Amino acid sequence: MANRKAKPAIQEFPLIRGLAGRFAHAVPGLVRGIGDDAAVVEPTSRTWWHVTTDLLAEGIHFNFKSAAPESVGYRAAMANLSDLAAMGATPRYLLVSLAIPKTLKSSDIFKVYSGLMNACGRDGVALIGGDTSASKAGLFLNITLIGTTPTRRALFRHGAQVDDLIYVTGTLGDSLAGLRLLMPLHRAHRSSKNRLALLASHQRFLIDRHLHPTARVSEGQWLNQKRLATSAIDLSDGLSGDLRHLCEASQVGAEVELEKLPISAACQAYGKAAGRSPVQLALSGGEDYELLFTAAPGSRSTIEQQARARGYRVTCIGTIRSKRFGIRMSSGGKRQLLPVTSYEHFH
Incomplete structure (x- = not known):
C-alpha cells in the first residue's frame, strides 16, 4: 500500500473559511466582504477615508515566549486603532494578512484573530479581507485599518502654533x-x-x-x-x-x-x-x-x-x-x- 503524504498542520483554504466564518460579519456600507477577489464598500458622501497599515514581525514586535497569541493579536489591532485615534477618525474596516511558520497551529491563528477582533469589537470594526502565506522566519502579521471622518474634519500632525x-x-x-x-x-x-x-x-x-x-x-x-x-x-x-x-x-x-x-x-x-x-x-x-x-x-x-x-x-x-x-x-x-x-x- 502506497504511503500517503501527511496533511500539513495548517491547510490554507480551510483556515481562511474558518476565519471568515467566525470573525467576518456584515455591517452598513459593506457591499461584499470576504469571498471575492476584493471587498466592495459603498462610501457615504462628504466623508474622508483614513487608511493605516502596520507590519509586525515575530522577534521584533512580539515574542510568543512572553505574549500569548491573543495578546499578539490584541496589541496589533490597538497599534492601528491608535493611528486612527490620532486622526480623530471612526474605525470601520479591517484587513489582515499573515505569513505563518510551521511552528504554529490553526488554533494559534484563531487565537490571534480572537485578540484582533476583541480589540476591534468595541468600535464595531468589520473584518473584510486579507491574505495568508507560509513563512520560514516566524509569524508576520500585517494589518490594514480603514476609518472615516467628515470631509475636512480631521486631526493632523501639522497645525500646532507657538504658545499652544x-x-x-x-x-x-x-x-x-x-x-x-x-x-x-x-x-x-x-x-x-x-x-x-x-x-x-x-x-x-x-x-x-x-x-x-x-x-x-x-x-x-x-x-x-x-x-x-x-x-x-x-x-x-x-x-x-x-x-x-x-x-x-x-x-x-x-x-x-x-x-x-x-x-x-x-x-x-x-x-x-x-x-x-x-x-x-x-x-x-x-x-x-x-x-x-x-x-x-x-x-x-x-x-x-x-x-x-x-x-x-x-x-x-x-x-x-x-x-x-x-x-x-x-x-x-x-x-x-x-x-x-x-x-x-x-x-
Whole structure:
C-alpha cells in the first residue's frame, strides 16, 4: 500500500473559511466582504477615508515566549486603532494578512484573530479581507485599518502654533516597564531569591498595559468633533521621538516640563525597585498608545472640564515654542535639549 503524504498542520483554504466564518460579519456600507477577489464598500458622501497599515514581525514586535497569541493579536489591532485615534477618525474596516511558520497551529491563528477582533469589537470594526502565506522566519502579521471622518474634519500632525499647550492622555512609561518585567532577566528576578521589590498588583498593571494597551479612539473623536486640538499624534514610539515628529510637521519647537509628566504609581514603583528613572521611561517608552495633542491656550478650561465630565485623563505637560527655541525639557527652572531616546527601526 502506497504511503500517503501527511496533511500539513495548517491547510490554507480551510483556515481562511474558518476565519471568515467566525470573525467576518456584515455591517452598513459593506457591499461584499470576504469571498471575492476584493471587498466592495459603498462610501457615504462628504466623508474622508483614513487608511493605516502596520507590519509586525515575530522577534521584533512580539515574542510568543512572553505574549500569548491573543495578546499578539490584541496589541496589533490597538497599534492601528491608535493611528486612527490620532486622526480623530471612526474605525470601520479591517484587513489582515499573515505569513505563518510551521511552528504554529490553526488554533494559534484563531487565537490571534480572537485578540484582533476583541480589540476591534468595541468600535464595531468589520473584518473584510486579507491574505495568508507560509513563512520560514516566524509569524508576520500585517494589518490594514480603514476609518472615516467628515470631509475636512480631521486631526493632523501639522497645525500646532507657538504658545499652544501640549497635552497627553493617560499615563506614560507603563508599557516599557511592563515589557521589561516580561524580559528574561526580570522573570528570573521574580522567581528567585533576588525578587524585584514590586507589588504583584503593580506588576500585573504594568504587564497588562503592555500586552493589552488601550487606543484612545473616543478621546480622539472628542478632540476632533469639538475642534479642540490644533494637532495630534499617537505615542507609539515614545514621547521624545513622537513630539519631534509633531514639531517637524508643524515647523515649531517645544518645551516639556518633566515634573508634569503623568506617571502611574505602578511605573513609579517599578522605577524605584529596578533602579530606573520613571521620567526616562515616560520619555522613551513606546507603545503606550496615548495621544499627544496641542491646543490653543484659550481652550484649556474647556478641555479640562470636558475631559473630567467624560472620564478622560488629560495632562498639560508643556508649551509649543518657536522653531528656533528647539525641543527642550525643563526641570527645576533649568532647560536642556530633549534627546531622542525613542525606539527607531534600523538603529
